[in-house]
Amino acid sequence: MKNIKIILCFLAIVSCTKEPITVTTKDYHLLVDKLTEVMIHDIFSPPVASRIYAYPNIAAYQVLNNTNGNYASLSSKLNGLNISETILINEKTNKELAALIAYLDVAKELVFSKEKITTFRDSLYNNWEAKNNTEFNLAKKEALKVSSNIISWMNKDQYKETRTMPEFTVYSDDPSRWQPTPPAYMKGIEPHWNKIRTFVLDSAAQFKPIPPPKFSLEKGSDFYNELIDLYNLTNKITEKGNVSEEVAIAQFWDCNPYVAVNKGHFMFASKKITPGAHWIGICKIATQKTNSDFNKTVFAYTKTSIAIADAFISCWDEKYRSNLIRPETLINKYIDENWNPLLQTPPFPEYTSGHSVVSGAASRVLTNIFGDNFQFDDTTEIPYGLPVRSYDSFNKAADEAAISRVYGGIHYNSAVVEGLTQGINVGNFVIDNLQLTK
């Protein structure tokens, strides 16, 4: 009897003195990681993944900065986005908490396994509600005002329309045209990604790279030279074996969500994070290392993910313009039918290298936020069985990410060089045109 009394008493105390809900950057990182996990489960292609990262961050950012924020509002700074300053004016709102809620609300619209996000969300909701239902309910109300605006803007970005556009046609009689590659021979993914609305860029073709070397299998031609150089280089790397630095670099930056694994009777995809996710991971490392506060953390994630998303649109625009055949197809057909690239060739045309464009863009934006010569240990790939690599700056990491594609045998040199340039252009444009610091 005595025990019961004590408990009752305790309950009374709790319900009387409502603690404020404190939200930290850790909570935000948790959301981003959760989204990554669901994306890996659902297997999204790299361009689609970049879109999924961008919108929830934008929603969270906008909650913080729509009205009287530390940073400038994104309204009218991103293509097609207009959110009235009059929403979210209740100053009692716990903006950090509202940012988390808005993030989840947008994220759930983007993935296939919606219930994985909503289950996660509901357990958070329960905690917050138990802690302080008044504070929670206000934050939720205000957050959903913003997120519903973001969602309706998001739904107009042509994503839905591109789902049912024609697939990429494989022509068998044009020797330079991209062909599906072993072992799964998947169709070319996202042939219409250049029709997706850009965030900051004027158009998908704004930073159109110079065309790749003219296709030719004649010895001495620029194209042939790049092909044979790649063949020789990868053979040298293979000779050195698995301990070589080049192999380590190639594997570290693989970031192919589609690697098909042949085990026993069946083939399946061994999923990894996408190139975009890798840079989102680096962004996380930078905010942690600099002890960035909640506002800056969300700002960094948002700007980086916007740059990455625009980089993919820019890159995919070129990929399905040049429709260039992968080295694996050519080498197996004309040079060495037993040659295998170190990395599995991903299922889309070769030029330019997606990883190079994205790394170029993301590294410039991160440098702009956190400064050059930012030394960091990249632990992003640990969950996927890979070691830690250390870099002296974001730009150096980007250089390595780019060249890793040549080591991996999936890109010619031009795709990497021009891809990096293309990415840097995108990154600089985002920096110049998306001035958010007040």
Added chain:
Amino acid sequence: MLFFSGFIIFLSCKDPIEEQTNYLFKELSTKQTNIGFANTLKEDKDHSIINYIYFYNGGGVAVGDINNDGLPDLYFVSNQNENKLFLNKGSLKFEDVTKKANVAGNSDWSTGVTMVDINNDGFLDIYVCAVSELLDFKGHNELFINNGDGTFSEESKKYGLDFKGYSTQAYFFDYDKDNDLDVYLVNHAIHTNLSHGKASQRNKRQPLVGDVLLKNESGVFKDVSDFAGIYGGVNSYGLSASISDFNNDGWDDIYVSNDFHEDDYYYINNKNGTFTEQLSKSFSTISRFSMGSDAADINADGFQDIITLDMLPNDEKSLKETEGDDAMLNMQTNLKNLGYKDQFSRNMLQINSGLGYFYETAFYNNISDTDWSWSPLIADFNNDGIQDVFISNGILRRPNSLDFKKYVSSTFKKYGEKEGVNWLFNSINEMPSGSVPNQIFKGTNTKLEDVTGNWIEKKPSLSNGAVYVDLDLDGDLDIVTNNVNTNASILENKTNNKNYLQVLLNYKEGNKEAIGSKLILHHKGKILKKEVYKSRGFISSISSKIHFGLDTVSTIDSLKIVWPNNKVKTLKNIKVNQLLTIDFSDEEKEYSPIKINKEEVFTKADILNYVHKEDRYNDFFNERLIPYKVSTLGPAFAIGDIDKNGFDDIFIGSASGKESGIYLNNGVSFKKSKQEAIEKDVDFEDNDACFFDADNDGDLDLYVASGINENRNNNFEYDRLYINNNSIFTRAKEKIIFNPLNTSTVTSSDFDKDGDTDLFIGNLSNPLNYGEFVNSAVLRNKNGILNADPKYIINSKITQSSFQDINNDGFDDLLIATEWDAPIIFINNNGELQKIEIPKNLNGLWQSITAFDIDNDGDKDIVLGNWGENTKLQKYIENPIYLYFGDFDGNNKKESIIAYKVVDNYYPLNTKDELASQMNIMSKRFVNHKDFALQPIEKVLTEEKLKGAIKRQIDVLSSGYLENNNGSFNKFVKLNSKLQMGPINHFLNLEMDNSSYLLVSGNSEKPSTYHGYYNSLKGFLVKNNTEVKELSALGVEPFNKQIKQTAVVKMKNKNLLFVLANNDSLKTYTFKK
């Protein structure tokens, strides 16, 4: 209380009795037989389906009388444990004599087994195959020589038969007729990056993996594979072979069933110690994952047919939860580029035409989808004189489960490569069970009939190796299967009151069992033909005792024995119901094979070189859910005397991007006419064409029906009219209506007899809107202007049309074939077309139509070509098949979705992944494949959306005719079963030797990979519905491609037959005038 317990007793007594009396085969308990053998698998992280693809392929069973007591004994292979030999003690009792006999085997992984008297001492020896040098499997193929005293000695090395590698099964035969037994060893490949490479790798011999042919040289077996022309590449995933004299030339040929992407091999014996592989020449359609096989004369025509098994499930749930052919769109193209043949994941029942090729009939025979199938055994199980088929089934776990693939995909990479494999092993229980019932099919005079659940219990099992044998010597064939993890099944055949004959041959020293002999039994004009080969089905071997079921036949007219030396012995007036032992005696008579009389009515001619090459447009990249392409309708063809020299000239229309042309005929040869206007229109896709006098100036003008342009450029997608001026054609603008639809047919007639020629133009579709009906019309000619007559606008999907005078009243009637609609018949009543009533429920996928007296009663019937009865849709057609056309995902674009009925519900034909590729919402609505499987169409597309959709249906897929009963066409009759083997695209009315014929052609390569190609309609000349003759017996090459149409052009001294195929070269033949 008393009453209650009485009730229980009553129930428990009745049930088992009923069960036992119901089945033709009674499963005997281990207690009854003493056969306590199970192929028990022990999986650990180093040995499992994860690191050995064939871990669940099971063990074989061999039957033979090892102690010569007249009773067949049984030997079972255990993959990992001891093999067992059971002596038959009579009355279906057996004794395990493995220990004494010393035949348990020493290999770590054993597979197939054959009993054969290798040393000709009159005692059967046992040859067991093994997988060695893979993982840590040690051992080699073993040969247990029968010492004649109940013991055996392993002597494989002495004979050169101690093969090391990935052996599946051995096939003993005397391919070189030197009177000793040689052996073909089927070995299997494993997945490596190389084995997914080019088809040509089969030329490069790979140790351990490649099949080998071993020649017996005085008792020692030598590898002669290379000399003999046997493939043995890194991609040879051999799982079985069937030895048979397929071409009836007296020499043993070989069909090898290869798993995965490697083609099967069809080796014809060159009679000089070598073979020629000619699969592509003789087979159009083959199984993708070919597993077990059996060769036998299943249709009693004297030619050996072959069945190959695959893994297409037959239940709706498994169909939607496992990976199927629908996922093959890109892969198929790629495999073709690598040099492989088109293959489809389903069983194939290949009927030997006797004319050098096979045609595939599994859908027609309801036997295409028996799930994960291993042994097919063709034999007469109910002694009714007609061959039946038993199929053993089941796999412990389904590695092609789509949810499992997704599950491992999302988790595997959390682990490093090495841990990943361990984790994968620990996850194998997540793979769904593939335990499925064995199946048995009863042969009838028409087609096979599934009698599973009637002849045998419908009970899920994991059966691999299987044999038939008369274990209890009661005159019928019992069945034995070797099962994974459960005891072997002994199925006692309870057939009664039916006659039989069993024959045991005793040939010369060297091949005492007479392997390679043929037995041909005649009674009352019927032929039953059997061959003596031991290894059959899958990793198993049968007795050399041949069994004939004879129904009520009481004496046999004659029995011919063709000995391995091709000498023939004939026995007459044989009594039934006995075991006949026939010893070899020297015979004079040479084997004269059963042959089909060939007559060269048509002679191949090279009169015109033309190749129709399709463009690159692929419908499935744009409309992913449609069942077949609507863009490959060419070539177009038209006949008419343009230059008025008395000989008909021709127009051939090509695919978009390829030049069409007019070819002028001088009575002896053709010459392409220079036509700038036509050359200029190279970007149009020509589907059909018609010469007619548009402007009434006395010469023939040309209407061309246009299809889908390669780049979907609308400027090149409307129909054209070309006006003839002194044999030069120019485009006439604004003389015809603007028709931008996908036009399939144009036909002309002055149907109103007003002195000028009118047209009918039929449209098939509006591109990108498959399910939509489109308008077609009669174009009435008024002073050279052709305008649609509003009276005759038809809303449908039209495939073919023809003006013909059915009722001989001098006015042309109009016949129209449609898809997802009924045929449309207009009778011409003094220039007025009147649509007539035809029987109800005749919606079909009609491809062709003509008038012809097919029932031979003196009036013209309306003959209708449909998809036929040999397609994947056949099993669903007992109920209407629906097509829903509507915007199911709210993107303002309509989808066309097919649904079929299984038991009580309609299900979407497409898989979840296919639907999701067109409608993103599906990925969200159904996260897992198991959430999607067995969801009726109302759940998949939602009731609400279905209500707003247009619903169309098909009622019939059979080709047939509307019988003319005094001018009314109120009865639909099916065409001859020969004409149901594939889609009929065209009927050519042909006059020859004062008789009227229909030349029937078809096939379709339009369907999606879900269907595969339908190429089994090899071409027929039809006099009436019972007189149907293969064109290939008359000098025409079998139709292996999609034939668009055939046509006759009269030349100076002879007639010319044109065979026009889509994406293939033109073939021409001459025949008598």
